[in-house]
Amino acid sequence: MARGPARGWRKFLLTLLGLAASVFFVQLSIRDLDWERTRSGLANADLTPWLGWAIACYLTGHVLRGVRTRVLVSRHAQLSTWDATNVVVLGYAVNNLLPARPGEFARAGMLTRLSGLSWAQSLTVTLLERLLDGIVMVLFLIVAVTALQQTEGSATSDLLSAEWARPAILLATALFSAGLIGLLALVVFPGLVIQLVSRAISWFIPRSYAAVVGMLTSISSGVAALRRPRQALDVVALTVLVWTMEAGLYCFLLPAFGLEANWWHGLLAMSLTNLGLLLPSSPGFIGAFHYFCMQSLVFLGVRDSVALGYATLVHLAFYFPITLWGVAILIRYGLDVLSTRRLEQRAQALPSDQGLAQRLEILGSPMVRSDPDPKASKFLHCLAEAVVPIRLLPEDQQVEVVASTARFVGGQIACLSFRQRCLVKLALTGFRVSCWLRTLRPFTSLERTQRERLVTRWAEGSFPQARQLMRLVRSTAFLAFFEHPACSAALPGNPESQR
Amino acid sequence: MLCRSAWESGVTKVTSPRPIQAVVIGSGAGGAVTALELARAGVETLILEEGTRVELPDGFDKGSPEAMKLLYRRRGMTPILGRVPIGYVEGASFGGSTEINSGFWHRTPPEVLLRWHAQYGLSDADVGELAPHFDWAESTLGVSRSNEPLPENSRLLAKGVESMGWSSMEVPRVGPAEPTEQIPAPRTLRKAMSRSVLPAAERAGAKVLTRCRAKMLIRERRRITGVLAEIRNTDGTRQLVRVPADHVFVCAGATETPALLRRSGIRHRVGDTFRCHPMLKVTARFPGIVDSTESALPLLQIKEFWPEITMGGAFFTLGHLALMLADNWGENEVRMQEHRHLAAYYVAVRGTGEGTIRSSLAGEDTTAIRYQLSEQDVRNLSQGLARLAMVLLAAGAEEVYPAIRGLPVIRREVEAARWLDHLLPRRALSLTTVHAFSACPMGERRDRCAADSFGNVHHYENLHIHDVSGLPDSPGVNPQGTVMAFARRNTLHFLAKQP
Ligand SMILES: Cc1cc2nc3c(=O)[nH]c(=O)nc-3n(C[C@H](O)[C@H](O)[C@H](O)COP(=O)(O)OP(=O)(O)OC[C@H]3O[C@@H](n4cnc5c(N)ncnc54)[C@H](O)[C@@H]3O)c2cc1C
Numbered sequence: 001m002a003r004g005p006a007r008g009w010r011k012f013l014l015t016l017l018g019l020a021a022s023v024f025f026v027q028l029s030i031r032d033l034d035w036e037r038t039r040s041g042l043a044n045a046d047l048t049p050w051l052g053w054a055i056a057c058y059l060t061g062h063v064l065r066g067v068r069t070r071v072l073v074s075r076h077a078q079l080s081t082w083d084a085t086n087v088v089v090l091g092y093a094v095n096n097l098l099p100a101r102p103g104e105f106a107r108a109g110m111l112t113r114l115s116g117l118s119w120a121q122s123l124t125v126t127l128l129e130r131l132l133d134g135i136v137m138v139l140f141l142i143v144a145v146t147a148l149q150q151t152e153g154s155a156t157s158d159l160l161s162a163e164w165a166r167p168a169i170l171l172a173t174a175l176f177s178a179g180l181i182g183l184l185a186l187v188v189f190p191g192l193v194i195q196l197v198s199r200a201i202s203w204f205i206p207r208s209y210a211a212v213v214g215m216l217t218s219i220s221s222g223v224a225a226l227r228r229p230r231q232a233l234d235v236v237a238l239t240v241l242v243w244t245m246e247a248g249l250y251c252f253l254l255p256a257f258g259l260e261a262n263w264w265h266g267l268l269a270m271s272l273t274n275l276g277l278l279l280p281s282s283p284g285f286i287g288a289f290h291y292f293c294m295q296s297l298v299f300l301g302v303r304d305s306v307a308l309g310y311a312t313l314v315h316l317a318f319y320f321p322i323t324l325w326g327v328a329i330l331i332r333y334g335l336d337v338l339s340t341r342r343l344e345q346r347a348q349a350l351p352s353d354q355g356l357a358q359r360l361e362i363l364g365s366p367m368v369r370s371d372p373d374p375k376a377s378k379f380l381h382c383l384a385e386a387v388v389p390i391r392l393l394p395e396d397q398q399v400e401v402v403a404s405t406a407r408f409v410g411g412q413i414a415c416l417s418f419r420q421r422c423l424v425k426l427a428l429t430g431f432r433v434s435c436w437l438r439t440l441r442p443f444t445s446l447e448r449t450q451r452e453r454l455v456t457r458w459a460e461g462s463f464p465q466a467r468q469l470m471r472l473v474r475s476t477a478f479l480a481f482f483e484h485p486a487c488s489a490a491l492p493g494n495p496e497s498q499r
Numbered sequence: 500m501l502c503r504s505a506w507e508s509g510v511t512k513v514t515s516p517r518p519i520q521a522v523v524i525g526s527g528a529g530g531a532v533t534a535l536e537l538a539r540a541g542v543e544t545l546i547l548e549e550g551t552r553v554e555l556p557d558g559f560d561k562g563s564p565e566a567m568k569l570l571y572r573r574r575g576m577t578p579i580l581g582r583v584p585i586g587y588v589e590g591a592s593f594g595g596s597t598e599i600n601s602g603f604w605h606r607t608p609p610e611v612l613l614r615w616h617a618q619y620g621l622s623d624a625d626v627g628e629l630a631p632h633f634d635w636a637e638s639t640l641g642v643s644r645s646n647e648p649l650p651e652n653s654r655l656l657a658k659g660v661e662s663m664g665w666s667s668m669e670v671p672r673v674g675p676a677e678p679t680e681q682i683p684a685p686r687t688l689r690k691a692m693s694r695s696v697l698p699a700a701e702r703a704g705a706k707v708l709t710r711c712r713a714k715m716l717i718r719e720r721r722r723i724t725g726v727l728a729e730i731r732n733t734d735g736t737r738q739l740v741r742v743p744a745d746h747v748f749v750c751a752g753a754t755e756t757p758a759l760l761r762r763s764g765i766r767h768r769v770g771d772t773f774r775c776h777p778m779l780k781v782t783a784r785f786p787g788i789v790d791s792t793e794s795a796l797p798l799l800q801i802k803e804f805w806p807e808i809t810m811g812g813a814f815f816t817l818g819h820l821a822l823m824l825a826d827n828w829g830e831n832e833v834r835m836q837e838h839r840h841l842a843a844y845y846v847a848v849r850g851t852g853e854g855t856i857r858s859s860l861a862g863e864d865t866t867a868i869r870y871q872l873s874e875q876d877v878r879n880l881s882q883g884l885a886r887l888a889m890v891l892l893a894a895g896a897e898e899v900y901p902a903i904r905g906l907p908v909i910r911r912e913v914e915a916a917r918w919l920d921h922l923l924p925r926r927a928l929s930l931t932t933v934h935a936f937s938a939c940p941m942g943e944r945r946d947r948c949a950a951d952s953f954g955n956v957h958h959y960e961n962l963h964i965h966d967v968s969g970l971p972d973s974p975g976v977n978p979q980g981t982v983m984a985f986a987r988r989n990t991l992h993f994l995a996k997q998p
Contacts, residue, residue: 077946078771114766115946389832408564415573417865460829464926467904468584471929475586475822480564482835483818491817492836 041257041309050256054317057248062089062322064245065129068238069111072125072225077115086329087111091126093326096284096319104130117222124222131183132239134176134278140243141169141271147264148300172275187227190220246270250293250314257310259302269296269314284323289315376406379432382444384409386451387474388481397486408480409473427469431458518743519545522726523705523750524713524759526550527595528979529966529986530750531692531700532636536990537748538703546705547728547742549712549751550592552693557682561599562814570599577754579854579868579932585777586931587868589752593709594693596752597979600933601814602673602689603798604642605976606633607984608806619942619971622952624988632984639699640690641674642980650794652812652842655785657799659894665803670811670977672798714739716747716763716962723747723962746993750966750986753935757856757968758866760939760949760956767957768949769939773854774973775870776934778847779880779903780813780823781887783896784840791815791842801890806849806975808883810890813843826904826929834900844891846883847934849975851875856938868935877925881918888915902929934978939964940971941985947971954989965989 066085073079079087091107104126111122186193194216201212226232250273251266259265276292277285293311298304376384384406390398413424435443435454443451459470481487520543523534530546537544553569560566567575572591579585590596607629615621636642649657649669660667676688676695688694701707710731717725725743732738749756757770792815800811813819817835823843824831834841854870888899888909899909904927909915939949941964945957954969956962965986967978974981 080771389835392835411568412574412576415576417573417867419865419867420576420578456829471825474825474828478821478825479818481818482821483560483563483816488817491838 038305038308041306042312045256045309045313046258047256050252051313051317054249054252054314055321057245057252058317059321059325061242061245061249062092064238064242068129068235068242069125071231071234071238072128072222073111073115073117074231075224076117076121076221079115083114087114089322089325090329092322093329096323096326099283120219121222124219128183128223128226131176131179132235133243133274134172135180136239136243137271137274138169138173138176140247140267141275142173144264144267144271148268151264168275172278183223183226186220187223187232190223194220243270246274249317253310253314253317256313257306259297259306259310265297265300268300269293272296273314284319285315289318373407373411376403376410378444379428380410381406382446382451383428383455383473384477384481385448386455387470387477393486393490397490401481401484401486404484405477405480409476412476413472424469424472427465431466431469518725518745519543520744521545521746521748522547522742522744523748524726525595525750525752525755525966526593526692526697526707527590527750527752527966528597528692528982529752529969530595530748531597531696532983532986533748533750533965533990534705535696535700535703536987536994538700538705540994541704542994544700544705545742546697546700546707547711547713547726548593548707548709549755550590550595551709552593553598555598555688557685557688559687560816562816562819564818566599572755577866577868579775579870579935581852581854581869581871583872583925583928583930585775585870587775587935588933589754589935592693593707594691594697596933597673597691598693600691600979602640602691602979603800603977604637604640604671604673604980605974607974607981608976611806611974611976615942615971618944619940619947620944620952621942621971624952624985629984629988632987633980635987636980636983637671640695642671643674644669644671645798649798651789652791652794652815653799655789655842655894655896656801656812656844656890659890659892660799660801660803662893663890665801665890667799667801667803669798670800673979711740713749713751713759714762716749716759716765717741718763718765718959721959723959744961746961746963748963748965748990750964753938753967754856754866754868756964756966757938758858760964761856762858765956765959765962768945768947770856772937772940772947772972773856773868773870773935774852774937775850775854775932776809776847776973776975777850777852777870777872777876777880777930778845778932779884779901779928779930780843780845781884781891781902782820782823782834782841782843782900783891783894784834784837784898784900785842785894785896786840787895788839789842790839791820792817792838801887804883804886808849808879808886809847809975810883810887811845811847813845815843819843823902824900826902826927827900827906830908831900844887846880846887847932848876848879848883849973850932851973854938872925872928872930877922877928880928880930881921881923884923885915885918888918903927904929934973936967936970936974936978937972939968941969942971953992954985955993963989963993 063081063085065088066081066083069084069088070079070081073084087107087110090110091103093103094106095101095103105123108119108122108126111117111125112119115122117125197212197216205212226235247263247267247270250269251261251263254265255261273289273293273296276288279288290308290311293314294304294307297307297310302310381402385402388402388405390402393401413421416424431454432443435446438454439446439450443454446454455470458466459474461467521534521537523530523537523544523546526534526546526548530548534544534546550570561570567588570590570592572589575588577587577589579587588599590599592598606626609626612621612625612629615624648654653669657667673689673691676682676685676690678684682688697707708728708730711728712731713726713728715727716723717727723744725741726747728740728742730738730740749759751759753773753775757773760766760769794815798812800809802809804810813823817838820838820841820843821835824834850870850873852871852873854868857867857869858865884901884903888901889912891899892909892912892915897910899915901909903923906923906927907914939956940947941950941952941954942948943952948957948971950956950964950969954963954965956964967982969985970978970981
């Protein structure tokens with residue numbers, strides 16, 4: 001009973017803490033700032049082509065994250081890259097929109113729904129991804145600092161001498177190293193880990209024994225992909241690629257502010273910012289993102305007003321595309337629920353006995369034939385005439401058979417799904433226009449032999465789309481034409497025609 | 500041919516809002532058997548069928564334009580899209596696809612059952628366990644081999660098979676319909692569901708609501724509480740009704756079952772594993788008169804390369820002949836004059852490509868079907884064509900015309916043998932299929948299957964799939980027998996589990 005409100009309070013406190021941190025970082029970022037310079041720096045930023053490249057890099061990174069998720073779950077479920085990417089994007093978007101980082105849970109929830117994995121397994125996969133991300137980010141930071149120390153010693157010594165930097169980097173390294181060791185133990189010695197933990201549980205909290213062992217087994221199978229060297233290698237390589245792409249986002253936006261597109265600078269900004277985001281902050285990481293991103297450039301000697309402009313632009317590129325994509329996913333998945341509800345509201349109950357009796361009276365009696373096809377347009381009529389070999393028929397029957405063929409073709413096209421129907425109609429319009437361009441007369445006013453030539457040109461030409469259109473028209477027209485009793489009777493050698 | 504519509508079986512005992520004990524969606528091979536067994540066991544059963552009840556006259560041509568209007572979904576305009584589009588049709592009247600199929604009958608091959616067990620964890624479904632259900636279906640439908648001598652087109656194929664030293668079999672078929680007052684001695688009408696299992700189900704107490712399309716399943720957590728359905732009145736108006744249900748059996752066929760489930764937000768392994776038997780047709784010209792129009796359905800199948808590749812005689816009418824010749828119409832048009840010398844055959848392969856079924860999100864509730872031919876499919880089709888052409892030449896054919904754009908006529912064995920080593924050009928293929936399945940596979944492997952070994956949808960205790968979409972993958976043979984046997988087995992299992 002007390003659980004619900006307690007959890008609610010915790011969430012509330014976390015949100016409050018996040019907001020406070022955001023305010024704090026915003027305040028840190030903007031104190032002593034030359035606002036005018038920041039504003040003009042942003043306004044004069046050279047967005048093309050840099051912004052496009054930056055966003056493309058960032059989105060590619062997410063697709064690669066999707067591929068990684070797919071590989072991680074591949075032993076238990078077959079997930080398409082598209083679905084897996086949506087899972088990842090949803091997590092990021094939820095973190096952008098809601099306080100207290102619930103994105104990881106949303107991601108695990110959607111993964112459970114799409115893959116059929118258990119909740120614990122999905123959460124393990126999600127946390128595993130985050131752990132790998134953290135490890136690679138720390139490695140990238142170390143690499144960037146080392147590389148920069150060789151080239152621009154002063155900047156990095158500034159960074160390392162900052163009062164918060166050293167402990168923060170050490171803490172992150174310690175945390176992720178511990179995670180890495182735990183992970184390796186679970187990957188390499190799953191049986192041993194489960195045995196040890198279960199023994200400890202049976203001593204300390206025997207009541208939860210079954211639940212914990214169950215969860216641990218799920219967690220152990222969540223990391224199963226890493227037990228195959230090839231897959232493990234794929235996962236590691238993909239993680240490195242993912243963060244390389246993310247570094248691309250930071251790197252490509254440097255020239256937008258007249259800065260050199262230095263790969264190490266991009267890498268430093270990316271890793272420092274992302275480590276900073278591990279701290280609680282408001283939805284969308286406002287404040288924390290700007291502060292850490294800005295600081296990474298300030299250490300490199302960039303003026304703080306330019307650095308803030310840069311951080312703001314990177315944040316926009318980081319925030320909007322993924323949030324919009326995530327909202328689209330939410331709408332798509334939410335739509336199911338909405339449309340069910342909408343239909344449910346519109347639906348009436350199944351008629352009662354009395355209602356059924358009335359229905360029986362009204363609907364049970366009439367015997368109906370298949371509906372006749374509506375009259376075909378003049379164009380369809382001319383098209384059908386050009387497609388089928390009407391010479392086979394005696395002249396007095398030609399008009400009637402062609403008319404029924406055209407009606408059938410029209411009826412069949414009308415039965416295509418909405419999308420296919422639109423495509424066919426578009427293609428038919430294209431055909432008419434091309435005939436008009438070729439002959440300078442509308443198709444319907446051409447001689448039959450001329451129409452036949454145009455149809456053959458499309459049906460046997462080199463454009464696959466044109467051929468497919470004519471194949472559809474031809475096959476439906478042939479079926480109606482040759483199945484017509486007049487036609488089968490007229491075919492030479494037909495037993496019917498000889499009888 | 501006449502159709503009767505809507506509430507037909509008298510007033511049901513159902514009064515809203517009390518749930519109906521069992522709602523069966525679809526009245527095809529799976530739905531009919533399910534409804535019969537449920538009703539026989541005294542379960543209150545309501546069948547929702549989208550199509551109408553059509554009373555066909557004897558001798559009715561089920562491939563004719565009129566049949567397409569009355570009996571086919573979207574009048575046969577349901578293509579499977581992909582890099583090579585495949586013409587696909589399915590039935591949508593009372594009795595489903597059994598109303599338009601040829602009634603060729605096979606039991607599930609033992610190796611297919613073994614594969615399903617190994618790959619999908621399908622349990623309790625070996626040859627012995629399925630035998631009583633096949634026995635029942637075969638006696639109910641009067642399945643037998645024809646006592647009459649083989650028609651000329653089959654005899655010629657048999658001659659070719661013999662000279663190649665291959666194995667073949669005359670395929671058993673569903674027996675002729677029971678005589679009625681209107682049709683005392685049926686010639687072509689067979690025991691489709693509407694003339695066999697469905698009347699028995701109605702006699703046992705099942706109610707039928709035709710012209711009623713299930714639009715969505717109503718979910719509440721892990722339970723389905725009912726079906727939202729749309730009734731088409733004969734005056735063209737539509738009415739949305741809510742049908743509360745204790746148990747829902749979805750038997751809407753290969754494409755509509757996955758589409759309905761996905762529309763309802765049930766997506767775990769639903770619609771991602773669609774399979775079919777792609778089929779390539781060829782026409783052969785013999786020196787003597789064959790008169791294939793007199794025996795539209797040749798009965799022989801070549802089993803030598805089965806189940807990967809099956810060959811046999813194809814449905815033959817003048818309209819269908821024109822369709823087969825349409826890809827190279829310029830050269831083939833004259834062949835129509837020689838139709839008495841022509842016979843049609845097919846190569847079908849056990850599709851190993853990947854397909855999906857999706858319901859369109861926007862507006863119209865249509866189903867998008869996609870299938871990508873695998874390399875193996877194309878190889879099997881190429882080798883199948885080579886072998887079929889060889890056997891037809893050995894049977895005395897002078898010329899063989901494959902339904903492949905731009906492929907020359909095959910006149911000699913060496914021309915045919917070429918395709919044993921070469922791949923047919925994908926883009927030029929003109930493929931069709933009538934066998935589709937596996938979009939909601941059954942089995943214990945949750946990572947691969949939508950439902951358990953008895954068709955109970957994973958995560959939903961009262962939702963069942965009893966139709967062709969539940970087959971784990973391509974059975975390699977005509978599927979109606981398998982569908983009926985599994986539907987009966989699953990229903991009896993369900994009934995046995997009820998308190
Ligand atoms: C032309 C053709 C020839 C064939 N020849 C053979 C053969 O010779 N031998 C063989 O074994 N197999 C053959 N088959 C395949 C065989 O008929 C099917 O595999 C089998 O009928 C599938 O049974 P089912 O119950 O899964 O689906 P179906 O028989 O297709 O029945 C599905 C039913 O559900 C209804 N439905 C769909 N959606 C809804 C909805 N939303 N609400 C309400 N009702 C709905 C449909 O109208 C239909 O009546 C052939 C198929 C075709 C199309």
